Amino acid sequence: xxxxxxxxxxxxxxxxxxxxESAALMAAVELELFTAIAHGHDxxxxxAKAAGIGERNAQRLLTALVxxxxxDRTGERFSxxxxxxxxxxxxxxxxxGPWILFTxxxxxxxxxxxxxxxxxxxxxLGAYQEFTVEDARRYHAATYSIGMGAARLFSRSVDxxxxxxxxxxxxxxxxxxxxxxxxxxxxxxxxLDLPPVTVVADEYIxxxxxxxxxxxxPGDFTRTDFPQDVDVVVMASNLPQYEPDLIRLVVxxxxxxxxxxxxxxxxxxxxxxxxxxxxxxALWGLNEGVYGSTGxxxxxxxxxxxxxxxxxxxxxxxxxxxxxxxxxxxRKPV
Numbered sequence: 543x544x545x546x547x548x549x550x551x552x553x554x555x556x557x558x559x560x561x562x563e564s565a566a567l568m569a570a571v572e573l574e575l576f577t578a579i580a581h582g583h584d585x586x587x588x589x590a591k592a593a594g595i596g597e598r599n600a601q602r603l604l605t606a607l608v609x610x611x612x613x614d615r616t617g618e619r620f621s622x623x624x625x626x627x628x629x630x631x632x633x634x635x636x637x638x639g640p641w642i643l644f645t646x647x648x649x650x651x652x653x654x655x656x657x658x659x660x661x662x663x664x665x666x667l668g669a670y671q672e673f674t675v676e677d678a679r680r681y682h683a684a685t686y687s688i689g690m691g692a693a694r695l696f697s698r699s700v701d702x703x704x705x706x707x708x709x710x711x712x713x714x715x716x717x718x719x720x721x722x723x724x725x726x727x728x729x730x731x732x733x734l735d736l737p738p739v740t741v742v743a744d745e746y747i748x749x750x751x752x753x754x755x756x757x758x759x760p761g762d763f764t765r766t767d768f769p770q771d772v773d774v775v776v777m778a779s780n781l782p783q784y785e786p787d788l789i790r791l792v793v794x795x796x797x798x799x800x801x802x803x804x805x806x807x808x809x810x811x812x813x814x815x816x817x818x819x820x821x822x823x824a825l826w827g828l829n830e831g832v833y834g835s836t837g838x839x840x841x842x843x844x845x846x847x848x849x850x851x852x853x854x855x856x857x858x859x860x861x862x863x864x865x866x867x868x869x870x871x872x873r874k875p876v
Contacts, residue, residue, distance in 0.1 A: 563606075563610055566603060566606045566607060566610065567607075567610070567612065567642060568642060568643055568646055569603065570603065570607060570612070570630075571630060571639045571642050571643060572643070573593040573594070573595065573603075574592070574593065574632055575589060575592075575593050575603070575604075575607075576612075576622050576626050576627075576630040576631055577630075577631050577632040577633065578592035578593060579613070579620050579621065579622055580622055580627060580631040580634075584619045584620050584621065585618050585619060585620070586600055586601055586604065586618065589604060589620065604620060608620070611623060612626050613626070630642065636687070637687065638687050638688060640683050640684040640685075640686075640687070641684050641685060641687060641688045643684065644681075644684035644685060648829075648832065651832050651833070652832060655831075655832060658831065658832050658834070659831050661834060663834060664834050664835060664836045665834060665835060665836070666764065666784075666788065666835065666836055673736055673738050673739070674738050675738040675741045675742065677738065678736075678738045678739045678741065678742040679742050681714075682714055682715040682739075682742050682743075682746065685714065685715070686715045686717065686746065689714060689715055689717035689718075689779070690717045690720075690721065692717070692718075692778065692779070692809075692863065692867065693717040693718040693720065693721035693722070694721055695862065695863070696718055696721070696722070696776070696778070696807070696809070696862075696869070697721050697722050697725040697726070699860065699861075699862070699869070700807065700871075702722060702725070702726045702729055702774060703726055703728075705726065705728075705729055705773045705774045705805075706728060706729060706730065706773060707729075707730055707731075707732075707769075707771065707772045707773055707774075708722060708723075708729055708730070708731040708732070708772065708773075708774045708775070708776065709731075709732050709734065709768060709769060709772040709774070709775045709776070709796070709799070710731055710732065710733045710734065710776050710778075711734055711735075711763045711775065711776065711777040711780075711792065711796070712734070712735055712763060712777060712778070712779075712780040713733035713734065713735055713743065713776075713778070714733075714735060714739060714743065714779075715742065715743055715746040716731075716733045716743040716746050716747045716750075716752070716756055716758070717746070718731075718776050718778055719731035719732075719733050719747075719752070719755075719756045720746070720747060720750045720752045720756060722776075723752060723755035723756055724750075724752065724755075729755070730755055730756070730757075731755065731756045731757075732756075732757050732758070732759050732769055732772075733747075733756060733757070733758045733759065734758075734759045734761055734763050734766065734768070735758070735760070735761075735763075736760070736761070736762060737760035737761070740758035740759070740760045743758050744758055763777075763792055763795075764784070764788050764791060764792060768795050768796065768798075768799045769799065770799050771799070771801055772799055772800055772801070772804065773800065773801045773803070773804040773805070774800075774804060774805050774806070774807070775796040775799075775800060775804070775805070775806040775807070776806075776807045776809065777792065777796075777806075777807070777808050777809070777810075778807070778809040778810065779809060779810055779811075779867065780810065781808065781809075781810030781811060781812065781839075781840055781845070782810065782811055782823065782826040782827045782829070782830055782837050782838065782839050782840070783830060783835060783837040784835075784836070784837050785836040785837060785838060786838075786840065786844065786848070788836070789808075789840070789845075789848050790848050790851060790852070793806065793808075793848045793849055793851075793852045793854075794852045796852075797852040797853050797854060797874060800874045801874070802874055802875065802876045803873065803874060803875075803876045804873070804874045805871060805872065805873050805874070806849065806854060806871065806872055806874075807869055807870070807871045808845050808848070808849065808869070808870045808871075809862065809867055809868070809869045809870075810840075810845075810867060810868070811823035811826045811827075811839065811866065811867060811868075812839070812840055812841060812842045812845055812868045812870075813827075813839050813840065813841045813842070814841065814842065815841050815842060815843045817841060820865045820866070822865060822866050823839045824839055826839060827839025842859050842868055842870065845859075845868075845870045846858075846859065846870055849870065849871075849872035850872070853874065853875070854872025854873060854874060855872065855873055855874075855875050856871075856872060856873045857870065857871070857872035858870070858871065858872075
């Protein structure tokens, strides 16, 4: 009879120390270490000088990054892993350093997770309850490049050739609207988001030369009246921020203003129906507990149900970003 594998604490220790890896990655981005290596400063002394740290600390950090497979080492020279080279070299076209640092301001809050989960008071908007223009500017400086990538994927995946008016709920920087109206010349779009966010959205819209195609509507989409006669509604990357009743409310409001035959797309971090993952969706749901909102992670079937209950037909999930984002769409009957 085969012996059962002996249990040890290896897996638990790895999870408990995972923040060490996060800190090493974030420090490397802040020190522009990957950029230095890409520019030929690829030895220990050269990295230390470029990053402005001592050689002992450079050795410590480089050793950790190699062990994390973010760097490779050949003799005395270091090189970036392919994804690091593409996304974490500062002057690269697809630089995503701000996105890597996006959650760093939440570090202290997560250190208080157990205490925060004991709280009994909640609000609808969580971390966005007292959002300022400067908060929105920092937020979208971090998320804009990732948002544009998702927006390009959306516009490649969905045929909007016959659509004329899009409502972008919680549209943030306006990425989905900017790209969609650029891809489909007959389309106009409205970004509805909190007043501080629309100030920043207007800046991104102007920077992309889209002011003739994309406008903003300041408000709270759980309370603000929607524009009439839209033929496509998008709500992207904010599902876990809201409880089921609020999602149902928003979907019903969208159904009411859509023209017959119009479509709605709910894009976000969703759980599998067995609620065993993916981890990304589960953690975004947990994040709402950190900030005291009423939001939770939703399953794909629950999202389908929100659309069906409002009256949408042909409701179905569609491939989007595996393990990160799903897209569930429905159509208003003609």
